[in-house]
Amino acid sequence: MDLLTTGINRKREKYTVEIKSSLLWESALGIAAITNKELISTLDLSEKDQGLIDQSLTKDMKEHLEYVQTNNTWKTLLQILHQKDFEDLVSFNKYVKGLSSKELKGVAIPFLGKDAEVFRNKLLNGSAEALKELQYITKDHTFLSTYLEFIYKVPIETLKTHLIAVMSGWFKAIIEPHKEKLESILLRDKTLKEKMLDNFEPDQFVEWATDGVQYAPEPSVHKVLLIPHYIYRPWNVEADLEGVKVFYYAVANESITEEGKFVPNKLLVQRFKALADETRLKILKMTKENNVTLQELTIELELGKTTVHHHLKILKSARLVSQSSNGYGIVDKAIESLPTELKLYLES
Template sequence: MNLLDLSFKRTSYEAKVLSSIWYECALGAAVLTYPKLHGSLDKPAEYYAQLRQRASSRLEAELEFCQEHNTWKMLLQLLHSLNCETIESFAMETHALSREEFRFLVLPYLETALEPARRRAAEGDTAGAEEMMDACRRHRFFPQLIHDVMTTDADTLRDHLIALLQLWDAEFMEREREITAAVLKRDAEEKEAWLRTLSPEEAVLRATGVEYAPEPGVQQVLLIPHIIYRPFTVEASLPQTKVFYYPVSDTSLPGLRDPYEPPSRLVQIYKALGDEKRLRALKLIAGKDRTLKELTDALGLGKTTVHHHLAVLRAAGLIRVKGGSYAWNPQSLHHHERELNEFLTGSHDQ
């Protein structure tokens, strides 16, 4: 078949950093109401158990409702839509929404083609809700979330989300608000500096650990730093937007780590460069894109050994998989010298 391709294919996306303590509050509610994850987070499981024990009876009631219905996801969607600076403005704008518009904003965004069904569901159409639930039936909790939005009184749900944010802020965030905001701001500024010199794909990879390639319909990637969910990156979708709530870097947490412990990213890149075979492989790839077979033949090593070396180089961001070949990423070395200097000349406590 002969094909004349006149289509436009998106080659990149815009990346933007957005920092707010309100996202931290919503993610905090997500973490606290998902105990299966507690043993895998930066802080020990006991920390989250103690945090839950500190909750007032009012907040505990809201957390139980959140745990049953995954309303933290609804809260995140509202925060993105309303973009409020204060809890007072969030409460006011949330109350000002019609029941239909409120339901539309808290129903999960699935894809552009399903936005009409989302709108119909928000207006009370059960067929629209069923279309959404059928489309995401393999998702861990979206079908139940859609059902809950449809069957729970909108005003009850609205009051719950406002109370959850207000009580979390008052009981857990108030004493740490300034420190938390400063850490999030410091990390956001670091990522904004990356975006001035790196490609969006490289900045997203370094911030999140996710190699996110451009995809149809996605024009923007939002990078939102968090502390509470470290070391996990949480991925979400909004219209024409991919969202990554990513863990702040070690360097954004002064005083909370050993100053003599090097940042993991710095260790990764020097470990990758500190091996003769990996440097030879990198030199070959820097000359032109190479397949695994080409590298195996050129290096005179076994396939498994070469694959291991390539995995180390990929983890450090030095190379990328491009089609069926490995390609050099020259931007990967832009910041390592500065990061090494910052580590060596930073504050010393001993």
């Protein structure tokens, strides 16, 4: 599964895992997905579905989505949703209306690390110099530098009106007509994940739940928050809160329909397909003992490089083998978790 990074990298430590879901998250992530023009063609949404979404939107709503695309205000929506567990759209809108200028801008600016907090606080008090410092810290990020400048300059009533209008417009046009279906998908996936949470170590669970994201502990991160989404499939989106790493992850194929309990996890299928070949089993045996290069595998197996590379590609896709500067090595955790994954699928 692919991963979009919207956070700052940090070092490693232990963590717990929590799973949350709601139609408000689905709404905000839908807005994020549909305004990401570079990725929209890669979404699981068909051209027909994208056309139906476009037809459902008013002229005013389309203007608000253009504003989202220009200023990345989908990030503001997600930041707000992390402040409390909102019951519904009404409570979300009421919360936004009640925020002061400093409070809303404080919510909108994401956590950028402990070292950046002093500049963040100064920015909230109107410091242009603090904005420059934060822009320097985020200069390599795809959008945070310009997003911070937008939040610093935007009139608060303009931002509030936009946030309420775009969230309400999307929810009413796209979420409400399919409310029952979307609620069922998100709940099925959340329930499935929660049933399996105690069967894995946290990093193994995150990799399984996100269909391949490998996330080891970092200092100061004590929790990983997983939030399922449907419309942004197949992408996972990563973000940071203070003390928390967030993955907005794509719901599994088996969660999309009620009959999905009979549909195996895609990665589970890939792994067993990868194992169902004598040459690939030999490669696993060889990489178990030591990291080996493509050349060494070619010589040992007495096969052409193209053939060996094909087998390695399948093993890498199944996350059974990883590649480093030292060559190819087996992913022990993936092998060790296979019996558990199969057992959980058969018993779920």
